[in-house]
Amino acid sequence: MAEAVEPRRWHARLEGLIAEYEVPGASLAFLHEGEVHEFAAGVLNVDTGVEVTTDSLFQIGSITKVWTATQIMLLVERGELTLDTPVAEVLPEFAVADPEVTKTVTIRHLLTHTSGIDGDLFLDTGRGDDCVEKYVRACADLPQNHPLGVTQSYCNSGFVIAGRVVERLTGKVWDAALREQIIEPLGLTHTWTLPEDVLRFRSAMGHMDGRPAPVWGLMRSGGPAGLICARPADVVAFARAHLGTGLLTDPRAMWEPQVDVPNPHTIGKQWGIGWILNEWEGRLIVSHGGNTIGQAAMLWMVPGSETVVCLLANGGHTAAFQQALATELFDDLLGLAVPPVLGPPAEPFETDVERYAGVYERAGTRMTLTVRDGRLALFAEATGALAGLQPDLAFDLVPVDDTTFAGRPEGEPQWLSAVFYELADGSPYIHLGVRATPKIA
Template structure:
């Protein structure tokens, strides 16, 4: 496979309209690296294995790892209330302010509205200012009641690291992970990244209107790295080097209501799944026109990281993983959920309505043709994301799939209720309450 992977990578990026991609994988103790395409369609600079891409939310596993390090060292426990570590911390619900713990943050079970993207400046105090701005954040769901992806919670987690270390998150990252592992191509600030061959994100085939997110989002998603460095980070989780007991991060914390998107459960930082009886730990990341995926198989020692800078990147990384893991470990990557061969008749009118959370306004309408979903981004990133509307096809009584126009990938939505009967839709790893 290693001999043909470079050629196959080039074929796949062409098929999925990805400008450029880099791949690194560890198998049998040997590292393999490949690259294809260009970093920027306007400059034509080729991608090399050492090119740096934004790994987005894969950064969350790094932030979680550092907090688990502190737990192992006795500075906190995962069940320590955030307010004990950050007395200034506030959200809109005073009971949540008092009770939310580090574990809630790292397992996406806090219920805090998670998609507050806020520019609080470029200074070393940007994360501190972001946490101050969380005082008005409402709840997506009651504390611990379900799982909903929470960027905001990971910025708060990053602030805990800053407070205990007395330095900014970027410096804590270098001190606790980058330097101990000897990573040479892992950075967080653009002035450092531009010293290397750096990828530009693309949207609709053109360079994105902005290179990166606001600095305050660092702990949730601003690490930039070459794939080999990301593989080295994951290798330390399998073989040791960062934690006394890395497997503690693989313990399931919550079932994901929609298991068809990322995996079945969330651990501490890691997404958890099982393929052909093998435990899989993983995480993905998306920024402005960039995408990354990291998978590790503890039972075989295989680790794969792939990065991409646009196009149908989610479908691309899934196709690559499907081929690669079949070849390397004989594992079947679960196919993306798609419409059933035989249409399913479902009375779905009860799901019609408006579902809303920070960053998203979702409208489900019912008509003769079934359900339709309209997705509208709100907040700071709305200008980068045009509203999308498409039919939802039933798979069973609660599960539906649809496709954004022009995108080959199916996305899944699960309608469900909390223990108190509150109706929710789980889409894109996020729980969104029905508001009308």
């Protein structure tokens, strides 16, 4: 077991893996047998050549959502609301396009991605302390991606709304409440949300196609959904607190399954409160990932073993990089096999692909599926504020069974999975990238 955490070995492995997956720089921290081990490799920015160190800050992206969910749970434990409190009870001014959802959507819906609110509204409402308040006001026009509570679809907007709930109940802007509720109680010194604080440290620049991304970060209004910057050791300390009572009296309440994920092949089988839940060889895995503009983050926790792993990277083939490192690390630490990524079946599977052709659309993304030479082809384009900051995707979908498909964009080592399914009312959807997208034509 000691060999698994031998510093020179893991530093060499991190260097080898970033070279293999064309990652400019990465930082790794893991808690195992009571000790935290930290490693760094590569550069923060290929233009400056500044080296990654273990105290460098990366954007942890949507791992932030677990922090926001924890803020809500702290307020729940104080008796200030419940998970089933309607959002409108805390925020009377809150509204979305559907008046019935406006009245009935709950905190639980927000934290489990089951609200159905079309969730990828990236809207710059300025740099002021009222940016989250302004964002929530702009949600009045957001339509439903699916009816309330009937399925799971990743919803950034829901977590910004949850952040506004935190603001209302604490009387502080989200960033300040985060510091008071979590960052300062845990003694975290390298966890920040605003660029003027981040620039006081070594900080990573995202990369796209091997070059620095066109912008450093997302708009401040998205803070509660994904704007924390941190070193991996701080993220590990946050997760470690969830293994005991360092923050919450009962953090395990956040691991209770709330909804099945229609496509269980991407990142997990179920969603808890904030956390993603999976199972490897019969063991519970509690996790969350995050992607921003050219940066990618992953956090895994194995309850019972007291093992936590955080991996942060700033570009390259990050999904394959994360999979490769996790596969090797968890085998060494725990003898635990990470499930392989779903790919095409060994023997070709024949099914009627014509039924899935059409246009699927939600806020931020339009997907066009066509059939050519008997193969189902997908073309996905970003719309809205992120158009131009995210590349279009085009690849064939290979059937694994009647409803499950695998596809791989050109030049990518890792396969993606897609599941076609229908709601109880017969409405057709594709579940890809942890999001449900309805067929509109």
